[in-house]
Every structure is written in C-alpha cells, then in structure tokens.
Amino acid sequence: MAEKTVTAKQQEVQRIVDALAKAIAQHRLPPGMRLIEAQIVESLQANRNHVQVALQRLAMQKIVTIEPNRGALVAQPSAQEARDVFAARRAVERAIVEAITPAIMQQHAERIATQMAKERAATSSSDRRAIVRELSEFHCMLGEICGNAVLHDILDNLMVRSSLIVALYQRNDVPSCASDEHQQVLDALAAGEREQAVELMIEHLDELEGQLALHQEQNVEVNLREALAGL
Numbered sequence: 001m002a003e004k005t006v007t008a009k010q011q012e013v014q015r016i017v018d019a020l021a022k023a024i025a026q027h028r029l030p031p032g033m034r035l036i037e038a039q040i041v042e043s044l045q046a047n048r049n050h051v052q053v054a055l056q057r058l059a060m061q062k063i064v065t066i067e068p069n070r071g072a073l074v075a076q077p078s079a080q081e082a083r084d085v086f087a088a089r090r091a092v093e094r095a096i097v098e099a100i101t102p103a104i105m106q107q108h109a110e111r112i113a114t115q116m117a118k119e120r121a122a123t124s125s126s127d128r129r130a131i132v133r134e135l136s137e138f139h140c141m142l143g144e145i146c147g148n149a150v151l152h153d154i155l156d157n158l159m160v161r162s163s164l165i166v167a168l169y170q171r172n173d174v175p176s177c178a179s180d181e182h183q184q185v186l187d188a189l190a191a192g193e194r195e196q197a198v199e200l201m202i203e204h205l206d207e208l209e210g211q212l213a214l215h216q217e218q219n220v221e222v223n224l225r226e227a228l229a230g231l
Contacts, residue, residue: 009050016046016054024063024074025136025163026129035064035072043225061157063164075164079214082165086209089158090202092151093139097189097198099146105190108145112186115141119179136163138182162208169212181207 020040023029040051055072058064062081066072077085105112115138122134136159143155181204188197 012046012050013053013057016040016044016051017057019044020054020058021063021160025160026133027163027167028129029074031074031076031164031168033074034070035074037071039225043229061160063157063160075161076168077161077165079169081161082169082212082214083209085158085161085165086205089155089162090205092155092158093142093201093205094198096143096146096148096151096155097185097201098194099148099151100142100189100194100197102190102192104145104147105186111141111145116179116183116186119182123179132163132166135179135182138179142185165212169214171211171213178204178207 020029020035029035035055037048037051037055040046041048044051055064055066059066059072062077063075064072065075115134119134119138122130125131140152140156140159143152146152181200185197185200185204188194188200
C-alpha cells in the first residue's frame with residue numbers, strides 16, 4: 001500500500017491543533033474561554049480557513065465546543081463527563097501498562113530518567129504550568145513507549161480533556177499528579193511486575209479523581225494572545 005501523502009494544508013492545520021491543544025493541556029486557556037479566530041490567526045500567524053478547520057477538529061475531539069452566535073470556546077466538561085473520562089483513562093492506561101515489558105523499560109531508560117528529572121524539578125518549583133506539563137507528560141510518555149499507536153492516540157485526547165477537568169474541578173492548588181506515585185509504577189514495570197504496576201496506576205487515577213470537587217467550577221479571565229505566545 002502506498003504511503004499517504006500529507007499536504008501542506010494538513011500539516012498547517014495540525015500545527016494549529018497541536019498549539020491550541022497544548023495551551024489547553026497546560027492550563028493556559030481555561031474551560032469556557034472564547035477562542036476568537038482573529039486572535040488565533042494573529043498569535044499563530046495562521047490562515048483563517050486553517051484555523052476554522054483546526055477548531056472543527058478540536059470540536060470533534062470534545063476539546064472545543066462551537067456554539068451558534070458565539071463561535072468556538074474551550075470545552076467545559078460536565079461532572080458526568082469528568083467521571084466518564086476517568087473511567088476511560090482507567091481502561092486505556094491499564095492496557096498501556098500491561099503492554100510495557102522490562103525490555104521496553106530498558107530500551108527507553110534514558111528518556112524515562114530524563115522525564116522523571118523534569119518532574120522532580122517542576123514539582124520542587126512554584127511554576128504551576130511546568131508542574132501540570134511535566135506530570136501530564138508522564139502519562140503521555142507511557143502511552144507512546146507502549147508500542148500501541150491507537151492507545152497512544154486515545155490517551156493523548158483523554159489527557160487534554162483531563163486537563164480541562166482538573167482546571168474546573170480540582171479542589172485546591174495541589175498538583176494533580178504525584179511524582180512519587182509515578183516512580184512506583186516505573187519501578188514495578190522495570191521489575192516485570194505488571195500486575196502490581198496496573199494496580200498502582202489504577203490507585204493513582206482513583207486518587208486523581210478523588211481530588212475533584214465536581215460541584216465547583218472556576219471562572220478565570222485570560223488573554224488569548226498571551227496564552228498562545230511562543231507556541
């Protein structure tokens with residue numbers, strides 16, 4: 001089968017999708033924020049038609065909502081959607097952990113060590129965005145190294161949606177993940193104790209969901225141009 005050619009337009013749309021998803025995942029753009037096309041065009045130096053396509057794609061992924069007469073907004077997951085997302089993460093991340101062997105851990109040892117060093121540096125700082133970014137990246141890293149591209153793609157979407165849920169419902173300013181819990185999962189995987197690793201991951205996700213106050217919401221004023229700067 002011939003390899004599918006990616007057009008310049010597709011690459012550009014993907015660049016915009018990635019930039020917006022990254023800004024949302026890092027809590028630069030909070031739930032409910034209006035995504036003004038003209039400001040995105042200016043901030044990302046993009047074509048307006050490409051921006052519109054990117055927003056439609058993000059809407060299909062439940063990361064953005066598009067409303068008549070209001071345009072695009074960062075999605076605001078309901079309490080039930082929050083529960084559903086975490087249920088999906090338990091299923092997907094269980095499968096990811098089950099797929100990771102000691103050989104895979106050894107193959108990616110340098111990357112894993114680098115990631116854990118970044119986590120420790122972030123959690124010892126007061127940079128909220130760095131903490132969110134690095135602790136979330138741990139889960140994405142496992143999805144990537146597990147060797148199953150479908151699970152990886154599903155998890156990437158769930159992680160962005162999880163970031164929206166955390167922004168809306170987390171009870172306090174405690175980071176939504178703990179680096180020590182991540183290390184315990186890695187230690188079990190390196191030792192070939194996948195059942196233990198799965199158990200630890202499920203406990204970890206249960207703890208994350210337990211940090212949510214699903215009856216509370218936050219409203220934060222954010223400048224769209226500033227949030228997209230440098231992406």
